[in-house]
Amino acid sequence: MTLPAGELAGSSSPLDSTEAVRPPTRRPLLEAADLTVYHGQLRALDSISLRVHPGEVYAIIGANGAGKSTLLRTIAGLHHATTGSVRLDGADVTGLRPERRARLGIVMVPEGRRLFGSLSVEENLKVGARYARPGPWTVERVYETFEWMRDRRDQQAAQLSGGEQQTVAIGRALVANPRVLLLDELSLGLAPVVVQRIYGMLPQILATGLTVLLVEQDVSQALRVATHLQCLLEGRTTLEGRPDEVTADQVEAAYFGLAGTASIPGEGSESSWPG
Amino acid sequence: MAWVNAIIQGLLTGGLYALFACGLSLMFGVMKVVNLAHGDLAVVGGYLAVGVITVTHIPVLWSFVVVVPVMAVVGYALQRTLIQSALNRGILTTLIVTLGLSMVIENALLQFFSADTRGIGAGMTLVTGSVRLGSQIELPYLLLLIFAVAVAVLLGLQYFLSGSSYGRLIRAVADDREAAQLSGADYRHVFGIAAALALGTVALGGVAYGMYQNLDPTAGTDTILLFAFVAVVIGGLGSLWGTLAGGIVLGVAQQIGAQINISDELLAGYLVFLLVLVLRPQGLFTRRASS
Numbered sequence: 001m002t003l004p005a006g007e008l009a010g011s012s013s014p015l016d017s018t019e020a021v022r023p024p025t026r027r028p029l030l031e032a033a034d035l036t037v038y039h040g041q042l043r044a045l046d047s048i049s050l051r052v053h054p055g056e057v058y059a060i061i062g063a064n065g066a067g068k069s070t071l072l073r074t075i076a077g078l079h080h081a082t083t084g085s086v087r088l089d090g091a092d093v094t095g096l097r098p099e100r101r102a103r104l105g106i107v108m109v110p111e112g113r114r115l116f117g118s119l120s121v122e123e124n125l126k127v128g129a130r131y132a133r134p135g136p137w138t139v140e141r142v143y144e145t146f147e148w149m150r151d152r153r154d155q156q157a158a159q160l161s162g163g164e165q166q167t168v169a170i171g172r173a174l175v176a177n178p179r180v181l182l183l184d185e186l187s188l189g190l191a192p193v194v195v196q197r198i199y200g201m202l203p204q205i206l207a208t209g210l211t212v213l214l215v216e217q218d219v220s221q222a223l224r225v226a227t228h229l230q231c232l233l234e235g236r237t238t239l240e241g242r243p244d245e246v247t248a249d250q251v252e253a254a255y256f257g258l259a260g261t262a263s264i265p266g267e268g269s270e271s272s273w274p275g
Numbered sequence: 276m277a278w279v280n281a282i283i284q285g286l287l288t289g290g291l292y293a294l295f296a297c298g299l300s301l302m303f304g305v306m307k308v309v310n311l312a313h314g315d316l317a318v319v320g321g322y323l324a325v326g327v328i329t330v331t332h333i334p335v336l337w338s339f340v341v342v343v344p345v346m347a348v349v350g351y352a353l354q355r356t357l358i359q360s361a362l363n364r365g366i367l368t369t370l371i372v373t374l375g376l377s378m379v380i381e382n383a384l385l386q387f388f389s390a391d392t393r394g395i396g397a398g399m400t401l402v403t404g405s406v407r408l409g410s411q412i413e414l415p416y417l418l419l420l421i422f423a424v425a426v427a428v429l430l431g432l433q434y435f436l437s438g439s440s441y442g443r444l445i446r447a448v449a450d451d452r453e454a455a456q457l458s459g460a461d462y463r464h465v466f467g468i469a470a471a472l473a474l475g476t477v478a479l480g481g482v483a484y485g486m487y488q489n490l491d492p493t494a495g496t497d498t499i500l501l502f503a504f505v506a507v508v509i510g511g512l513g514s515l516w517g518t519l520a521g522g523i524v525l526g527v528a529q530q531i532g533a534q535i536n537i538s539d540e541l542l543a544g545y546l547v548f549l550l551v552l553v554l555r556p557q558g559l560f561t562r563r564a565s566s
Contacts, residue, residue, distance in 0.1 A: 076457060102459040114454040116447040127447045130440065131459025176458065 035084035059226035105179030117158035128172035135177025163194035183214035276411035285530030289523030290422030294480035295503035298473030304513035314500030320478030321485035335396035350474030384492035395485035511558025
């Protein structure tokens with residue numbers, strides 16, 4: 001009520017041209033705030049927050065056991081957070097089951113592919129499309145993007161190679177037309193050359209305006225596609241920023257938690273650990 | 276000729292056993308639950324048919340129109356409440372909970388219907404009559420009908436599971452329920468549907484049993500569950516057509532045993548069961564050894 005409506009209206013036309021130049025004050029599409037997750041006694045995540053904006057490729061890197069996958073699984077609804085919240089486009093989804101979140105557009109490609117092994121390639125895609133939101137991706141479009149899949153649509157998923165399975169798993173997530181696509185360790189268990197190929201085709205998929213939150217142990221692959229970077233160590237954030245803002249040394253220090261890295265932002269106090 | 280007749284009788288009885296077994300196999304295949312109350316629920320279906328026929332005077336064979344949907348709803352409700360909450364505590368808990376359910380049902384049936392046996396459609400030509408081929412071979416109408424129903428049920432299930440989009444979802448959930456959740460599937464509901472199918476089919480088995488033999492409150496565990504279990508193990512866990520094959524093997528073994536000595540009927544069936552467990556524990560008709 002205190003805002004003078006006239007001033008807003010009057011200011012709108014001169015500002016129109018500068019609108020695009022102004023730094024975006026957009027609402028994040030996906031927001032996790034203060035997430036703490038326990039695996040039994042172990043604190044796997046220690047009040048982690050992140051904000052993923054539309055069109056971003058947000059990469060979470062970190063060593064084994066840093067809590068990356070736990071973070072992604074918590075956002076997908078597979079883990080229960082002790083504290084904190086997850087919001088999709090402003091709406092709180094913290095209390096929702098994974099299937100509800102998937103239907104709202106938080107779709108995850110799980111670690112280790114997790115295809116329906118006894119189903120055919122096409123059946124896997126159709127299951128992915130069953131609760132799909134409306135959008136550009138269809139089973140047909142996946143076939144257009146990955147030509148080999150059409151020829152082998154009737155093959156049992158369990159018989160595919162690891163790289164092929166990973167591609168089908170991505171296709172299965174795409175046909176749901178996610179608002180945010182969560183990619184959990186695409187490189188896990190795959191030969192380096194296959195990992196290269198999968199990350200090589202990501203930009204083509206991302207060109208459709210997809211928002212991605214990915215978790216990756218392989219930092220070089222993550223840096224190839226990321227527009228934003230967050231590094232986890234033992235459940236806490238040790239580094240955050242755009243890939244061009246951080247140096248290789250900073251990333252290395254944040255990744256391994258090397259001593260004497262005072263320059264790293266976001267360093268929490270060690271005393272927060274129990275015991 | 277008596278042997279040929281025995282084998283044919285056994286083969287047809289296999290249809291009845293397949294009706295007992297396919298629901299058990301389905302529930303194990305989809306949610307890894309061994310429902311120890313499976314047989315008792317079949318008997319409940321049988322008693323329900325008795326009740327429906329007595330009260331409404333509908334033709335005996337039409338009782339399934341009421342019994343199957345009612346038991347399917349019971350199956351869905353049981354799965355969503357009792358069995359799901361047991362599942363949440365681990366697979367072993369489901370064994371204890373369904374065993375308890377079995378006891379509760381059995382004693383409740385004893386309470387309400389006493390230990391007297393009851394037949395369905397006793398005296399009907401369908402139940403007592405048979406086709407004669409030559410002087411030795413006799414094909415009871417009832418067993419022919421039950422076998423045909425069993426084949427139709429299995430065909431229907433097969434078509435539903437492999438051809439329909441909901442069947443595809445059930446198979447996906449059976450493969451990996453967490454991955455199915457990530458694709459938006461509510462696996463609890465899918466489990467409920469699978470349990471509804473399982474109890475719908477075993478209710479048919481219960482009605483068929485009530486016509487073929489006699490219903491009594493203990494038939495659920497003493498006969499139906501046991502035969503279903505044996506048929507499933509012989510045929511291979513999780514394989515639908517395996518349950519028919521397993522049922523036939525069991526039926527034929529029993530009839531051959533009965534030919535040797537009338538008191539060896541059950542023993543012969545269990546000997547074959549043991550033999551299969553020792554020689555081919557994954558079942559006679561499964562391709563995959565596990566998973």
